[in-house]
Each structure stands twice: as C-alpha cells, then as structure tokens.
Amino acid sequence: METHAPRRLGDDWWRRGVVYQVYPRSFADSDGDGTGDLPGIIEKLPYLGPDGLDVDAIWLSPIYPSPGRDVGYDVSDHEAIDPLFGTAADFERLVAEAHRLGLRIMLDLVMNHTSDQHRWFQASRRREAPYADWYLWRDSAGLSPDGQRLPPNNWVSWFGGPAWELDPVRGQWFHHTFLPEQPELDWRVTAVEAAQWAMVRGWLERGVDGFRLDTFNVYLKHPDAPSNPRRRGTSAWTRQRHLYDFDQPDLPQLLGRFRALVDSYPGTMTVGELFAGPTEAAAALTVDRHLVFDWELITRPWSAGAFRAAIRRRERAFGPDRWPTAVLSNHDQPRHASRLAATAGLESERDRDAVARAAAVLVLTQRGTPFVYYGEELGMGDVAVTPDESIDDAATHVAPGFSWWDRSQSRTPMPWTGEPGAGFTTGTPWLKLGPDTATRNVQAQLADPDSVLGCYRRIIATRRAQRSLQDGSLAIIEQTDPDVLAYRRRGSGDDVLVAVSFGGDGGAVRLPPPPKGRRWRTVVGATRDPVQPDGDGHHVRLQGIDAVILVAEQRTA
Numbered sequence: 001m002e003t004h005a006p007r008r009l010g011d012d013w014w015r016r017g018v019v020y021q022v023y024p025r026s027f028a029d030s031d032g033d034g035t036g037d038l039p040g041i042i043e044k045l046p047y048l049g050p051d052g053l054d055v056d057a058i059w060l061s062p063i064y065p066s067p068g069r070d071v072g073y074d075v076s077d078h079e080a081i082d083p084l085f086g087t088a089a090d091f092e093r094l095v096a097e098a099h100r101l102g103l104r105i106m107l108d109l110v111m112n113h114t115s116d117q118h119r120w121f122q123a124s125r126r127r128e129a130p131y132a133d134w135y136l137w138r139d140s141a142g143l144s145p146d147g148q149r150l151p152p153n154n155w156v157s158w159f160g161g162p163a164w165e166l167d168p169v170r171g172q173w174f175h176h177t178f179l180p181e182q183p184e185l186d187w188r189v190t191a192v193e194a195a196q197w198a199m200v201r202g203w204l205e206r207g208v209d210g211f212r213l214d215t216f217n218v219y220l221k222h223p224d225a226p227s228n229p230r231r232r233g234t235s236a237w238t239r240q241r242h243l244y245d246f247d248q249p250d251l252p253q254l255l256g257r258f259r260a261l262v263d264s265y266p267g268t269m270t271v272g273e274l275f276a277g278p279t280e281a282a283a284a285l286t287v288d289r290h291l292v293f294d295w296e297l298i299t300r301p302w303s304a305g306a307f308r309a310a311i312r313r314r315e316r317a318f319g320p321d322r323w324p325t326a327v328l329s330n331h332d333q334p335r336h337a338s339r340l341a342a343t344a345g346l347e348s349e350r351d352r353d354a355v356a357r358a359a360a361v362l363v364l365t366q367r368g369t370p371f372v373y374y375g376e377e378l379g380m381g382d383v384a385v386t387p388d389e390s391i392d393d394a395a396t397h398v399a400p401g402f403s404w405w406d407r408s409q410s411r412t413p414m415p416w417t418g419e420p421g422a423g424f425t426t427g428t429p430w431l432k433l434g435p436d437t438a439t440r441n442v443q444a445q446l447a448d449p450d451s452v453l454g455c456y457r458r459i460i461a462t463r464r465a466q467r468s469l470q471d472g473s474l475a476i477i478e479q480t481d482p483d484v485l486a487y488r489r490r491g492s493g494d495d496v497l498v499a500v501s502f503g504g505d506g507g508a509v510r511l512p513p514p515p516k517g518r519r520w521r522t523v524v525g526a527t528r529d530p531v532q533p534d535g536d537g538h539h540v541r542l543q544g545i546d547a548v549i550l551v552a553e554q555r556t557a
C-alpha cells in the first residue's frame, strides 16, 4: 500500500494548506443505498485534487461503526470502518488514491466518549477486567426525600437533563456530557490512555496524515467530581460555572503526550474541536502542528464591523506565534450562505450567492488554516428538513430552554448534477436533497465562472500563488466607509491586500500607500471580472456585496 504522505507544500502544509471537510454520509453514494461511502469519495477525489478545487487535505467526519444515535459521533469500534461506508480495503485505497493526487487524509477521533454499545462499555458495566474502571462510574449522592437515588453531583448534559445515568446492570451512575448513549471514558485511568494511543498509532500506520479531535477539552474532569458552582443563566447548562466537568488544568500535559505520539510521524497535523470556550482558550491550547478551532468567525453576523472585531480578537488572542484556523461552517452549524445572508436580511438567491462568494474570500485569506465544509463551495444553504425527516437524535433530546439546531439541515447530500438523485445516489437519499439541486450543483457551477464554485477555485489558486496569503502576517487597514473591510497580508516577499464590501450598495475601500516603486493591482475577485483601483491608486470602488484581492506589483515604466 502507498502510505507515503504527499510532499506538496511539504511538512508545513498544516499551516499553508486548505482542508476540506467531507461528511461521508452525504458526499457520494457508490452503491445506491442512499448513503455516501468511501468508494464514492474515491470517485470524487479528482474534484478535490490539483485539477479540481485544489485543496490540500480532506477531513472525514467519523467513518467508524456506530449505532448512529449521534450520527457517527457515538463510536462502537474506533479501529474499524463502518460497513455502511465500505471495507478496510476501501479505506486503504482511499488513502493511496488521495496521496497519489497530493491530498492528505485526516480522520475524526472521537476519544472523549464511546457508544454505549462499545465492547469496552459493555464489559465495564459488568465490572469485567481490565475495563471495570474505564468509564466515569460513581455512586449516588444519597436519596431524595421521596426515596429516589440522587446523581453523584449537579453536572448537566449539553443536550439537557442530568449528565449522569443510573446503569441498571452495574447499579452505579455513569457520566455523559452528550447523550446517555455516549458514556464518557475516564482518561485518568492509565490503561484508557494507552488504549487510545494504540488506536491512534494504528491509523497513523495506515497512512493517515492527521486528525480532528472531537471535544478534546472535555477529556479530563476533576478527579473528585465536585458539583459546579451555580450562576445566573437561561438554561440548566448556563446556570452553572463549568469549573469541574471540562477544561481541567492538567489537560496540556495529556495533549503533550498525544502530540509526542503524533509528532513521531513527520508531516502530520491535528486540530482540536474546542467545546464551549472562547477564542482565547482556543489560542492557549494551540501549538505548532496542533491547531484548535475557535468560533469567532462562525458566530458573527454579516457586517464589516462584526468581522473586523472578530479578526481583531483572533489576532490579539493568537498573537504572532500561534496559528489559528478559519472556519465559517461545519456539520454542527447552520450553513453560512443561509446564516450570514439571514443576519443581513438578504433573501434573494442572487444576494445569498454574493455573500457566499465574498465569504469565500474572507475565509480563504485569513491568517490561519482554512477549513471548507463540503458544499459551501457551491453556496449550499440549509435545507428545510421537517422533524419527521430529520436524522439527528440529539436534536430531539434537547431540554426546554436550550437553544438547539437540528443539524440535518446542514448535512444534506452534495449535489453533483441536476439529475434526479443529484448524481449523489441512484437510490433514495438518506436525507432529502436541497430544493435548488437542479440548478445549484457541481456540473452547472463548473460551467459558470461567476458561480460560487468558480470563485472558490480562483481564490484557492491565488492563495497558492501568493505565499503571504498562506503564512503572512495580517493587519487591518482602517476605513471610513463602515460597510467595507480591508486587511493586508505580508510575508515572504509579496504584499497582498484583501478588500470586502458587505453592503448592497458597495463602497470605496481606501488603499494604503504601496511600497516604493509598486502599485496595487487587482489580481482576482469574487466575480470573474473584478474591479481595478481608481486611476490615482488610492481607492478601489466595490459594487454591492463583493471582494477583491490586490497585489503590490512593480511599476513598469
């Protein structure tokens, strides 16, 4: 098997490259069962490779066997491939084919919890060696006045209700931050850590180039499990100060041991999903080759002021020495074409596409490694999935007062063509297709340079050509027009300016003086025919919601 990682961008790819998130159930179905699979992904690799979108790595959401209570994030065997997605041989072929095209493969590691169907949990609840203490088992705190057994402490589940479930088999409570079907491992047990590292090493040996770590800051809890202090809030979750159920002070040492293992395979990278924490917490846990998602960009409305503030906060938090990520959408959030347009009251398809294109320029030119969620490059929006069509069990568990998003809406199948089944499946898709699939699909957008896909392809190509867009510094350029945002990326030799207008009327972007002997020239834009700076070179006037990238070029005589 070809396990060698591609040399493209070298070992520095974790900082300079673009990562594409594939949600395997929804990418491409090769066998007509309505669910995407690994052979389907292999077939579509050229779409992502150097002659296509030209990304550097693919992160696959979980592909392990799972009862599916949390759609794959409840894993029952971390070392195998769910037959729904294919075989071990398919995975081997996926890694080899991806590497042949210069693409790296990253897996999603769900190590905080397992499915309650995992053999470790089944053995643990029966107190079988060596698994008896592998989960967070605790006795009741006592009896309620009416004789009911009380949970060990006041911790609550993110999805609502207590974070403890009384197991009838063992007669003790087990902890779960998420669903009761996702019992939490006790990472303070040495054998648990050793088993996890053995599993990680197994995937590295199979040629994997990196991992996304699911809710990694929840691995450790306070060893004595004290109740969290109370505070004012609007839900059971926010009415507690979460001092003891995650973000424990010894997490960095645990991560250090993980990094030592991953770093023994050169050219690998990992990215942690920060659970319920601010940008500063993400920055504090970031080190070279081990990134942490922060949620600053994903939570902002469509306005120049909001994005300027987000960028400033990120730059302050990460500083020059820590490398951020840049994310606008993922499998847990509303799709940003819908979300951002809605925050600005933009309803027409035309405006939504304009937002999607301008947002592409934003996400691909931040200081930080960009992550593109499948379909965002088509401007895919959320699909109105009704509760009885939805496949997101967690959404139905949510306690009153907890605002939750039915994630099926942003996990619908990728539209490849305008045919019935959208070129995704010949069967019945596991989630319904978007209503605009006949027109919004890969085939149609490849033929239209002004499409959102056309824009992503151009901006990724420009990113590849301009080194400072990959790893240069970022400085905001102050503007008088409140509807525009501009920033400068400077690094190894080149000097690049990004200008975005957020309002429907456009705006004049003030350009900083270029270095001596140079002038600003627009090299690419959100649309095929981007506007050039005014004759005096001091401004670029954007029409409507738009974005351009300018380069300081040598003046010719």
Ligand code: NOJ
Pocket (backbone or CB within 6 Å): 070, 073, 074, 110, 178, 214, 215, 273, 331, 332, 394
């Ligand atoms: C984070 C994942 O992104 C989300 O989809 C999942 O529900 C939770 N972790 C729990 O596993």
